[in-house]
Amino acid sequence: MADIDQPRVPGVSYAVRPRPYVGESLAGFVLRVAQRNGYTTESQLLTSLQRRRQPAFEELCDRLSLSDTERSRLFGTLPRRWDADIMGVGLSARDFNHESVRWCPRCLDEKGFLDGRWDLKLVCACVYHSIWLRESCGRCGRRPTRATVITGHCECGSPLADGPGSPAPPQVVDLTHALGGSPEGMRLTAGAPPANASVANLLVRYLGQFSPQARPSRPGQISGLDRLAVASALVSGTAALLKDWPTGFHSLLSAMQSTVAQSPSLRRSFSPLYQVLYVDLSDPWFQFMRDAFEDYLREHWWGLVCKRNRLLPRQAVEAHPRLTTRQAADTSGLTPAVIRHLVQAELLPSAVALLPSGRRARTIGSEDLEHATIAAAGGLNLGQASERLGLPEGRLRELVAANVVVPLIAKSGRQRQAAWVFSKAEVERLTLTPNGTSSVTVITFRQILRYWHLRPPEPAALAKAVLAGDLPVKGDGCTRVGLGNVLLSPLAVRDWLDSRRSTTEATVSINTAAKTLGVKQQVAYALTRTGLLRATVAHDGNHRVVARTEIDRFRKAFVSLAELAKHSGHLPRAILKALDATPVCGPSIDGSRQYFYRRADIHFR
Incomplete structure (x- = not known):
């Protein structure tokens, strides 16, 4: 809009009275008025105003004969030393630049x-x-x-x-x-x-x-x-x-959560954004941001949300899916011990954080709890599973230790234990259908375990062979029977045992050699270092092994002081004084933990 030379009004001293453009800067308009009327700065224009009864800008508008419509075209703040009127809805002086200027x-x-x-x-x-x-x-x-x-x-x-x-x-x-x-x-x-x-x-x-x-x-x-x-x-x-809300916002929250030490405190994990969302930006317009934050908490926050989180609305607290162990037990109807064992068995996912006090904070997802509860429901305890499978409880424990049977919950020897729990599906897996009758003599799996004096690893290997179908199960072909009651051919089992023993590796680890000799692992390693028990490097070159024949040779050639004391019924110290032989190794000889003698040198005084 071009400048308009309005008719002179009494008291008006401006020769040129520019009209404002739509959206024009208020400070820029004042400067433009000053320049068009021969002033260099806005301050000189301000000095020319009388300002007796009204603010300077109001007097300027009167002198320029600006209508309300024309004044509404302006936007922004007045220059410094002028009145602090703001031309902008909801904005304050701090939102504007007062010295520097930008332009397109x-x-x-x-x-x-x-x-x-x-x-x-x-x-x-x-x-x-x-x-x-x-x-x-x-x-x-x-x-x-x-x-x-x-x-x-x-x-x-x-x-x-x-x-x-x-x-x-x-x-x-x-x-x-x-x-x-x-x-x-x-x-x-x-x-x-x-x-x-x-x-x-x-x-x-x-x-x-x-x-x-x-x-x-x-x-x-x-x-x-x-x-x-x-x-x-x-x-x-x-x-x-x-952009792409709320994906980018959730990525920010994830990054914030990962860059601090794991803590059950929302305020510490998301500070200071947590305060910004609920205090600084408490206006209802920002509710969409708080909704996105609470959605993230429901999906990704491992910790608890409870009444102490006073900034969160009650609905967000009640909808949060994470539970403590006690809350999980109350919700599922299981005992806290069962919940802990489900977690230890990795059947129930959980999140844990180490607190500054040294305590561990654990939370469990309600959806995961529901799945675990269904799996544990209707489970069998050790006695029930033993009866269903036709196996003594001790044998069932051995199969569990060998990972042939996988319980939902197994006792670990610690206090406050939960009862054994076997899922119905696992017990069903160990219940077999015979593949047909046979005229040959048969024997049950349980009888083999009881009377055949199998070596320690063989019961578990035999169970795996039966479950895998390597040994055919005899019977009427209709009735399913538990693993302990399945009928097997003695000849087939004997052939399987002979084949397994003949193909068993002739060497064992030093740890196994220690168990075979009945000594501690440190003693076995000391014997291999001194050369009394000869060890060789395994084929893979990563560890040493001992031949079974070498173990037999060592047993025939050497005897420990502890073994002599056990067979004689005397204390080791008394046997040590009574022997008229020099030990080949021991605490006073080479610093090893046990005395060993050559059997050929054993003579009592």
Whole structure:
């Protein structure tokens, strides 16, 4: 709109009375009035006003004969030393730049005036041309004043409206619409209500500081926000989090959770964002952010949510799926001991954190608890499983130790134990259907274990062979029987045993050799170091082994003081004094733990 030379009004001393443009900067308009009437600065214009009965800007409007409609076109704040009136819905003085100035080169070239939204600290892009604003001369790097920008040229002579400008991302431009106060409100993301300028500026000030790599120590308090680089980083960060909402926000929460020591405290794990969401951004408009946070807690937060989390609404506390061990027991009807054993058996997933006090905090998911409860329901205890399978309880324990039978819960020898629990599916797996009758003599699996004097690993190996079908099960072919009662051919079992024993490796580990000799592992290793028990390197080159024949040779050649004392019924010290032989190794000989003698040297005094 061109300047209009209005008819003179008594008391009006301005020769030129410019009219404001739509969206023009309030400070820029005051400067334009001053320059058109021969003043150099806004302060000189302020001095020319009488300001006796009304604020300076009101007097200026009267002298310019500005109507209410014309005044409504202006946006922003007045220059320093003028009245602090704000032309912007819901904005405050801290939201505006009062010294530095930004501009869009294309708007400056096309319109020739300063847009009021450029005065906002967080407006970094032009919503008309989708390019980044500028704050310095591209030639000399100087940051020009508002009066210099209006002229269109820097003090170095370079035009400030040259070049097409750098393109800004679409999500930044959309956010800038809201920051500048879009008349109809801007919907920034799915689930969020239309944003006005006030909530948009708050959102960027608080949320833009957060990133997977950084947590602000004082959210909302940002130094250097009048600098375009600082402001654009905040706007870009906020736009990135709002894009594909809430995926980016959940990624931020995951990063925050992973960068701190595991703690059951929500405040410590998500500080200071937790405080920002529920205190600093408590306006109802930000509810979509709190909803996304609570959704994340339900899916990914391992800890508890309870009444001490007073900032969370009651619905969020009640809907949280994590439970303590006691709560899990009360919910499922199982005892706490059963819950603990299900966790130890890795049948019930749980999350654990070590607290500063040294205690462990454990939580269990309600969905996981439901699955584990179904699996444990109807389970059989040790006695019931033993009766169903036709095996003594001791034999069943051996098969459990050999991992042939896998219980839901097994006693571990510690206090406060839960009862043994075997699932119905596991017991059913150990119940077999015979493959047909046979005229040959048969024997039950339980009788073989009782009378055949199998070597320690052989009962478990035999059970595996039966379950795998390597040994046919005899019977009528109709009735299913437990593992202990299955009928087997003695000849087939004997052939299987002979074949297994003939193919068993002729060497054993030093640990196994120690068990065979009845000594501690340290003693066996000491014997191999001295060469009394000869060991060789295994085929894989990773460990040493002892031949079974070497164990037999050692037994025939050497005897321990402990074995002599056991057979004689005397104390080892008395046997040591009574022997008229020198030990080949021992505490006083080479520092080893046990005395050994050559059997050929044994003579009592």
